[in-house]
Amino acid sequence: xxxxxxxxxxxxxxxxxxxxxxxxxxxxxxxxxxxxxxxxxxxxxxxxxxxxxxxxxxxxxxxxxxxxxxxxxxxxxxxxxxxxxxxxxxxxxxxxxxxxxxxxxxxxxxxxxxxxxxxxxxxxxxxxxxxxxxxxxxxxxxxxxxxxxxxxxxxxxxxxxxxxxxxxxxxxxxxxxxxxxxxxxxxxxxxxxxxxxxxxxxxxxxxxxxxxxxxxxxxxxxxxxxxxxxxxxxxxxxxxxxxxxxxxxxxxxxxxxxxxxxxxxxxxxxxxxxxxxxxxxxxxxxxxxxxxxxxxxxxxxxxxxxxxxxxxxxxxxxxxxxxxxxxxxxxxxxxxxxxxxxxxxxxxxxxxxxxxxxxxxxxxxxxxxxxxxxxxxxxxxxxx
Numbered sequence: 001x002x003x004x005x006x007x008x009x010x011x012x013x014x015x016x017x018x019x020x021x022x023x024x025x026x027x028x029x030x031x032x033x034x035x036x037x038x039x040x041x042x043x044x045x046x047x048x049x050x051x052x053x054x055x056x057x058x059x060x061x062x063x064x065x066x067x068x069x070x071x072x073x074x075x076x077x078x079x080x081x082x083x084x085x086x087x088x089x090x091x092x093x094x095x096x097x098x099x100x101x102x103x104x105x106x107x108x109x110x111x112x113x114x115x116x117x118x119x120x121x122x123x124x125x126x127x128x129x130x131x132x133x134x135x136x137x138x139x140x141x142x143x144x145x146x147x148x149x150x151x152x153x154x155x156x157x158x159x160x161x162x163x164x165x166x167x168x169x170x171x172x173x174x175x176x177x178x179x180x181x182x183x184x185x186x187x188x189x190x191x192x193x194x195x196x197x198x199x200x201x202x203x204x205x206x207x208x209x210x211x212x213x214x215x216x217x218x219x220x221x222x223x224x225x226x227x228x229x230x231x232x233x234x235x236x237x238x239x240x241x242x243x244x245x246x247x248x249x250x251x252x253x254x255x256x257x258x259x260x261x262x263x264x265x266x267x268x269x270x271x272x273x274x275x276x277x278x279x280x281x282x283x284x285x286x287x288x289x290x291x292x293x294x295x296x297x298x299x300x301x302x303x304x305x306x307x308x309x310x311x312x313x314x315x316x317x318x319x320x321x322x323x324x325x326x327x328x329x330x331x332x333x334x335x336x337x338x339x340x341x342x343x344x345x346x347x348x349x350x351x352x353x354x355x356x357x358x359x360x361x362x363x364x365x366x367x368x369x370x371x372x373x374x375x376x377x378x379x380x381x382x383x384x
Contacts, residue, residue, distance in 0.1 A: 001372075002344070002370040002371075003077065003370055003371065003372050003375040003376065004077075004080075004324060004370070005077045005078065005079050005080045005082075005096070005324065005326075005375065006076075006077045007029060007096060007323065007326055007327050008030055008033070008327075009030050009031070009032055009033025009034075010032070010033055010076060010077060011076050011077040011078070011079070012076050012077070012078055012079065012087060012090055012091070012250060012252075012377065013027075013029050013079060013090060013094070013095070013096045013326070014029060014030055014031060014032045014033065014076070015032060015037075015076055015248075015250065015379065016029075016090060016091065016094040016095075016143070017029045017030060017031045017032070017094060018031040018032045018037045018040075019037070019040075019046065019048060019094075019143075019200075019248070020094050020143055021041070022037070022040045022041035022046060023041075023046060023143075023147045023148060023149050023200045024146070024147060024148025024149065025094075025143060025146040025147055025148070027094040027095070027143075028095075028328060029094070029095070029096075029327070034073075034074075036073040036074070036379060036381055037246075037248070037381065040246045040248075043198075043244055043245060043246040043383070044198050044199070044243070044244035044245065045192050045198070045199045045200075045201065045243060045244060045245040045246070046149075046198075046199070046200050046201070046245075046246050046248070047188060047191075047192070047200075047201040047203065047245060047246070047247045047248065048091065048200075048201070048202050048203070048248050048250075049188070049203045049204075049205070049247065049248065049249045049250075050088065050091055050202075050203070050204045050205070050249075050250060050251060050252060051205050051208060051229070051249060051250075051251050052084060052204065052205065052206040052207075052208060052209035052210075052251065052252055052253075053206075053208040053209030053212050053217065053251065053252075053253065053254065053255050053365075053367070054068075054208055054226075054250075054251035054254070054377065054378065055217070055251065055253070055254015055255060055373050055374065055376060055377060055378075056072075056075035056254065056376040056377055056378045057254065057372060057373050057376060058217055058254055058255070058373065059072065059226075059378050060072075062218075062222075062223050062226060063226050063227075063230065066226070066227070066230040067230050067233055067234050067237070067382075068226075068229075068230055068233065068249065068378070068380055071249075071380045071381065071382050072378045072379065072380050073379045073380065073381055074378075074379060075376045075377065075378055075379065076250065076376070076377055076378075076379050077375050077376060077377075078251075078252060078253045078374070078375055078376075078377055079096045079097055079325070079326070080096075080097065080286075080319075080324045080325055080370070081097075081103070081104050081282060081283050081285075081286045081367075081368040081369075082252070082253035082254070082367055082368060082369070082370075082374045082375050083104045083105050083252070083253060083282070083283040083367060083368045084105060084119065084209070084252050084253070084367075085102050085103075085104050085105045085107065085118050085119050086102050086103060086104055086252075087251075087252030087253055088119065088204070088252055089102040089138075089140075089168075091202065091252070092142055092143065092144070092168045092169070092202075093140050093141065093142055093143060093168070094143045095140060095326070096325060096326030096327075097325040097326060097334065098320075098323075098325040098326025098327065098328065098330050098331065098334065099140060099326060099328070099329075099330070099331050100138070100140045100331065101139075101140070101330075101331040101333040101334045101337055102118055102138065103281070103282060103288070103325070103334070103337040103338055104118075104281065104282035104283045104286070104288075104368060105117060105118070105119070105282075105283050105368075106118075106124060106279075106280075106281045106282060106283070106353075107137075107281060107337055108278060108281045108288070108290070108336065108337055108339070109137050110333075110336040110337075111136055111137055112130070112132070112137075115278060115279055115281055116130065116137075118137075118138075118164070119159075119162070119164050120159070120162060120164075121134050121162065121163040121164055124279070124353075124355065125355065125358075129162075129163060130163075133167075134163045134164060134167045135167055137333070138164070138167060138168065139331070139333065140331065142168040142169065142170070142172070144168070144169050144170070144172045144173050144202075145170070145172050147172070147200050149197065149198045149199050149200045150174075150196070150197050150198070150199040150200070151169075151172055151173030151174070151199070151200050151201075152173055152174050152175075152176060152191035152199060152200070152201040152202070153165070153169050153173050153174070153175045153176065153201075153202050153203070154176045154178060154184065154187045154188050154191060154201065154202070154203035154204070155175070155176075155177065155178070155203070155204045156177065156178060156179070156204075156206065157177035157178065157179055160175045160176065160177035161175065161177070173202075174191075176190065176191060181205075181207070181228065181229065181232050182232065184203070184205055184232075185232050185233070185235070185236040187203075188201060188203050188236070189236060189239060189240060191203075192240055192243050192245055193243075205229070207225060207229075208222060208225055208226060208229065209255070209365075211225055212255045212364075212365035213255075213363050213364070213365045213366075214363065214364065214365070215364060215365070216257045216364035216365050217254070217255040217256075217257055217365045217373075218257055219364075222365075233249075237382060237384060240384045241384050242384070243384060244384075245383070245384045246381065246382075246383050247380075247381070247382040247383075247384065248379070248380070248381055249378070249379075249380035249381075249382070250377050250378060250379050250380065251377040251378065252377070253367045253368075253374050253375070253377065254367065254373045254374045254375070254376065254377060255365040255366060255367050255373065255374065256285065256347065256350075256365070256366055256367065256369055256371050256373045256374050257364055257365055257366075258348060258349060258350045258363075258364065258365075258366050259348070259364075260362070262310070262348045262349045262350065263349075263350055263351075263352065263363070264307070264310060264349065264350070264351040264352070265351070265352050265354050265360050266279070266280065266351065266352070266353050266354045267354025267360075268354075269302075269306065269307075271298075271302050271306075272299070272302055272303070272306070272307075274295070275291055275292055275295035275296075275298050275299040275302065276289055276290055276291060276292065276295075276299070277290045277291070277292055278290040278339075279353045279355070280343075280351065280353055281337070281339060282342070282368060283366075283367060283368025283369075284345075284350040284351060284352060284363070284366045284367070284368055285344075285345045285349075285350050285351075285366050285367060285368040285369030285370075285374065286342060286343065286344050286345065286368045286369055286370070287342070287343050287345075287351055288316060288337070288338050288339030288341070288342055289339050289340060289341040289342070289343060290339045290340060291339075291340045291341060296340075299341070300313065300341075303341075303343065307343070309346075310345055310346055310349035310351075311343040311344055311345045311346060311349065311351075312343070312344050312346070313341055313342075313343055314341065314342045314343075314344060315340070315341060315342075316335075316338040316339050316340060316341060316342045317335070319338070319342055320334065320335070320338065325338075344369065344370055345369055347369075347371055350363075350366040350369075
């Protein structure tokens with residue numbers, strides 16, 4: 001059963017709307033439909049902690065004895081696609097892809113005629129940062145620009161000063177880079193301690209997602225990391241006792257493990273690629289297809305006959321109109337970034353581009369699909 005994002009009160013967009021209200025700004029989207037964050041505007045420090053890859057079902061199954069699980073209020077839906085590029089941009093802007101138009105990890109930038117890794121702002125062929133202003137392709141305002149509190153961002157040293165971070169956060173917040181798990185919590189604690197006025201602190205931890213991509217979310221290594229993170233969190237909570245802090249922990253998405261036999265490589269499907277003008281964009285469990293007009297029938301027939309067991313085919317415009325990407329008026333860039341068709345992959349399947357001269361990575365953990373594992377994330381609230 002596919003899970004559709006909730007944008008009316010039970011999703012991360014609504015979480016951000018509630019936070020926006022608490023920190024002195026506004027979002028066009030409704031606030032959360034329950035009272036889980038009631039009164040947070042009175043807290044001196046509001047900390048949002050995004051733990052990349054922490055799905056709600058995974059937490060309940062593999063983290064039953066954790067502080068994270070015992071403090072969980074319930075679940076929220078991510079955005080579509082439930083992908084780091086899309087959801088992290090939601091945490092920064094308070095808006096879903098319908099407005100911010102960051103439609104996955106791999107985004108086609110029509111303005112430059114190329115496919116990008118949008119958050120590191122590189123091409124897909126190499127990791128060289130694009131030598132242009134990211135404001136040309138990320139044309140949405142950030143929550144950080146209008147917050148009426150002291151503002152801090154805690155992120156890894158390798159990304160805290162990225163083009164994306166510099167543009168969306170800019171000089172409106174102090175950016176603090178960390179190295180390693182211990183230092184991550186030390187930096188969040190430092191931000192809490194140095195704030196003289198009421199503060200808002202956004203922090204991001206990526207390691208669970210990184211482990212899960214390579215070894216699988218169900219791996220022993222992923223479970224061990226969850227326990228290590230939880231122990232560090234427990235010690236952190238003890239140290240910030242009495243600071244008048246509301247700590248909100250959630251995630252951008254969960255993950256879905258795919259065995260090697262379910263991993264499809266575009267290099268094995270030359271007829272599919274012949275019908276396209278670009279490699280597949282989006283993520284590995286939902287992809288956007290840019291189809292040559294004269295090949296539309298061949299494309300549809302091929303997907304249905306050769307990949308019908310693995311995915312369903314949808315006109316991207318239908319998904320936009322059906323509010324998968326959000327509500328209200330769409331960003332003009334959205335239509336260029338979702339292609340002509342979207343393939344939504346069934347459980348047990350994912351797809352990877354085969355770039356000439358490059359072997360697709362052997363990934364076990366995937367996201368971007370519409371399973372409950374990927375779409376549902378926890379909402380954890382701890383008051384200290």
